[in-house]
Amino acid sequence: MPTINVRTTQNVLIQYQVAGLWDRILAFFIDGLIFIAYLIIMGLMLAETGLMEGWTLILVYLPIFFYNPLFEILMNGQTPGKMALQLRVVRLDGESPTILNYLFRFLLWPVDVIMVGSVAITCIVLTPNGQRLGDIAGGTTVVKMKAVTPHSASQILKNMEEGYVVQFPQVVNLSDQDIKLIKEALHVNVQLGNPQPMTILTTKIKLLLGVDTDLPPVKFLYTIIKDYQHVTSKLND
Numbered sequence: 001m002p003t004i005n006v007r008t009t010q011n012v013l014i015q016y017q018v019a020g021l022w023d024r025i026l027a028f029f030i031d032g033l034i035f036i037a038y039l040i041i042m043g044l045m046l047a048e049t050g051l052m053e054g055w056t057l058i059l060v061y062l063p064i065f066f067y068n069p070l071f072e073i074l075m076n077g078q079t080p081g082k083m084a085l086q087l088r089v090v091r092l093d094g095e096s097p098t099i100l101n102y103l104f105r106f107l108l109w110p111v112d113v114i115m116v117g118s119v120a121i122t123c124i125v126l127t128p129n130g131q132r133l134g135d136i137a138g139g140t141t142v143v144k145m146k147a148v149t150p151h152s153a154s155q156i157l158k159n160m161e162e163g164y165v166v167q168f169p170q171v172v173n174l175s176d177q178d179i180k181l182i183k184e185a186l187h188v189n190v191q192l193g194n195p196q197p198m199t200i201l202t203t204k205i206k207l208l209l210g211v212d213t214d215l216p217p218v219k220f221l222y223t224i225i226k227d228y229q230h231v232t233s234k235l236n237d
Contacts, residue, residue, distance in 0.1 A: 002129055004143050005094045005192070014184055015191075016143035018130040019087045021121065023143055027118075030081035035064050069106040073099055077122075086145040092129060097140055104138035164230055170209035171228040179228050182221050189218065 001017045042060045063070075071079040077089035077097055089105070091097050112120035112132045120132040131142045182205070185197040195217070202217040205224060213220060 001101075002143060003131065004090055004092065005188075006090050006143070015187075016090070016145065019085075019142040019144050021089060021124050021130070023085055023144065024124065025117075025121075027079070027081035027085045027087055027174075030084050031067065031079050032081075034080055035067070038064065066106075068109065069102045072102045072105070077102075082142070087142050088145055089140050090143050091140050093139070097138070101138040101140050105134035105140060108132075108134040108137050111155070124141050166183055166227045166230055167223055168209060168211055168213075169231065170211060171224055172231055173209060174205075174224070179225055182225055186218070186221055 004018060005015050039060070039194045046056060046060070047169055053206055068079060075083065078087070082088060088103070089097055091101060112123070112134055120134075123132045123136070124130050127136070129135075129142050135141050161203055185201045189195050190196045197215050198221060205221070206212070215223065
């Protein structure tokens with residue numbers, strides 16, 4: 001299954017797996033159930049009030065017509081169906097989609113769903129990044145929100161020496177989220193040969209902890225992780 005590298009707000013690339021065809025179909029059906037529930041409720045309300053007229057029906061159908069782009073814009077690339085399955089629309093270049101990207105996806109939606117969605121299904125199956133026509137036009141695809149787990153840092157840190165001496169005790173000021181970002185940056189460096197996230201984090205961590213060291217970025221960050229695990233394990237004893 002292909003993967004997409006998505007850039008976080010901390011300028012770190014995280015690798016996500018492209019959503020499979022059945023995941024996307026199931027998300028579509030969940031959204032479809034929401035359509036049906038909405039129409040039933042609105043139909044009952046209009047029947048009660050006697051407002052079953054042309055203009056009211058148009059107003060009722062408008063939210064369904066704009067359902068996908070509205071939710072994707074407001075919910076960072078997700079509809080309720082996608083959220084239920086932990087899927088999200090992303091750009092192929094890893095940046096956050098813009099309103100224009102979402103609108104391109106929306107404009108070709110009628111073409112994608114004709115003939116029981118056969119156009120969309122065919123494109124998702126045949127394109128390398130699982131894109132329907134709207135995705136191709138918008139430069140987007142849909143990914144699973146569970147990040148591909150980086151293994152490099154955990155393998156190096158498996159065997160911590162019993163007599164290990166913490167080099168940077170200031171690591172107590174870091175959080176688990178900070179350590180997670182460091183591991184992701186190291187993973188990007190090892191797997192993709194991209195040292196930029198690692199270099200940026202090295203500078204930020206040094207400023208945050210107020211430390212000055214000549215250690216290379218890779219060794220410094222691995223040391224920070226090791227120190228943090230050692231210190232936190234002692235605190236939890």
